Amino acid sequence: MLHALIMRVHTAIQLIQSRVSLAKSSARVTREQTCRKSRIAEILKAHQDDLAAEWVKNLQATGTGKDSRISESQLREQTKEFLVLLSEAAAAGGDVHSQAWNATVDFLEDVSRSRVQQGFTSEETARFIFSFKQPLFARLRAELAKDHEAFAEETWAATELLDKMGLITIAAFQKTREDLINRQQQEMLELSTPVVKMWDGILALPMIGTLDSARTQIVMESLLQRIVDTGAELAIIDITGVPTVDTLVAQHLLKTVTAIRLMGADCIISGVRPQIAQTIVHLGVDLQGVTTKANLADALSLALKKLGFAVTRTKAAN
Amino acid sequence: MDRIPILRMGKFLLVSIQVDMHDQLAMTLQDDLTSMIERTGARGVLIDISALEMVDSFIGRMIANISGMSRILDAHTVVVGMQPAVAITLVELGLSLPGVKMALNIEKGMAYLRAQRAAEEGDGLNASHHSDDGEAGYGTRQE
Numbered sequence: 328m329l330h331a332l333i334m335r336v337h338t339a340i341q342l343i344q345s346r347v348s349l350a351k352s353s354a355r356v357t358r359e360q361t362c363r364k365s366r367i368a369e370i371l372k373a374h375q376d377d378l379a380a381e382w383v384k385n386l387q388a389t390g391t392g393k394d395s396r397i398s399e400s401q402l403r404e405q406t407k408e409f410l411v412l413l414s415e416a417a418a419a420g421g422d423v424h425s426q427a428w429n430a431t432v433d434f435l436e437d438v439s440r441s442r443v444q445q446g447f448t449s450e451e452t453a454r455f456i457f458s459f460k461q462p463l464f465a466r467l468r469a470e471l472a473k474d475h476e477a478f479a480e481e482t483w484a485a486t487e488l489l490d491k492m493g494l495i496t497i498a499a500f501q502k503t504r505e506d507l508i509n510r511q512q513q514e515m516l517e518l519s520t521p522v523v524k525m526w527d528g529i530l531a532l533p534m535i536g537t538l539d540s541a542r543t544q545i546v547m548e549s550l551l552q553r554i555v556d557t558g559a560e561l562a563i564i565d566i567t568g569v570p571t572v573d574t575l576v577a578q579h580l581l582k583t584v585t586a587i588r589l590m591g592a593d594c595i596i597s598g599v600r601p602q603i604a605q606t607i608v609h610l611g612v613d614l615q616g617v618t619t620k621a622n623l624a625d626a627l628s629l630a631l632k633k634l635g636f637a638v639t640r641t642k643a644a645n
Numbered sequence: 646m647d648r649i650p651i652l653r654m655g656k657f658l659l660v661s662i663q664v665d666m667h668d669q670l671a672m673t674l675q676d677d678l679t680s681m682i683e684r685t686g687a688r689g690v691l692i693d694i695s696a697l698e699m700v701d702s703f704i705g706r707m708i709a710n711i712s713g714m715s716r717i718l719d720a721h722t723v724v725v726g727m728q729p730a731v732a733i734t735l736v737e738l739g740l741s742l743p744g745v746k747m748a749l750n751i752e753k754g755m756a757y758l759r760a761q762r763a764a765e766e767g768d769g770l771n772a773s774h775h776s777d778d779g780e781a782g783y784g785t786r787q788e
Binding site: 552588 | 727728
């Protein structure tokens, strides 16, 4: 689900990028003439309120305005603030990486971030900027009706500008999502490697989730370190929570077992489910020399026996 | 240091590797240890590698070789105190050191050597040996 979303964001970005490059190549011809100050800033400033009203109307028509996740007043505020920032920044020139654009870019990134938190899709987030095109172009058309050359020029400039804004929005959207994924991954890693002391000299490691190389490395290191720290002679690796075991996972497990043996301790693998036992045999993985048990209780009783402990019942079962 | 000291403690020999092993040092140790076992008639060798922080495939193999040689000279050998990083490196190098008895620390290593010796003495000369924790063929070579 998350993956599909990222793919969609990627396609959206590619689409916008291709449009921007198209706009750029066409605009090159007129670039020399645009050296004179663009009239966009001027028009933006003069018709701020009208443009904002039309923009909100447009947003509502496309569905964003009716969304319960964001109120109309909030939307109005955002459009108004963006227009103020845009008209100020546009007056300084069309280079969005310059200092004058910082406030606008920050604002867009903030909007993007809040959209992510409210659960909007990348499409809906991008629509915020792109739905401004129609009112702006309509305004340009009205203002420059007599001067066709200037109208074409300003349209290109405006397209380029809004596409850049769209790119920034989507990039911020994607970055927020990626940060979220990274944070969750980190949390998962931290959560998934608890080494538990079962008894004097017996450690247990309940593994949960898919075993990849990075996780195995962390698991192996923390387990080996605990063995050194506690001087435990037996380690039980419980794989009840591992959904699937393929050849790679089996190899990781074998490596861990070998490393534990090299340290001078012994290892039991427990929690092998019937399906996993079948898969291991079908894959032809050789688990010889590794003690495996069906559940943790069996592994613990074997471990206790190996260390010379005995468990006795002091009260008869009723 | 161009030599690793070999200490004698009763019927056992103690080797503590406190420096990073280079190839020549390992070869010298191999010579010294084998001649020392022969000279003293030691029945057990304990190799402490707890201070060893770096290994390569050569040193890994040397540890296995030294252990195997001592065994042929009729001395039980136990390697103790391998660091986690070293263990992971050896596994990644594909060296699982089969047949080498490992122990977590010196105390456990000595306990193992004493147990082996007690088993030998208890068995006397005509009795067969207990199985030696998977070290197949070990017990039958002795008498």
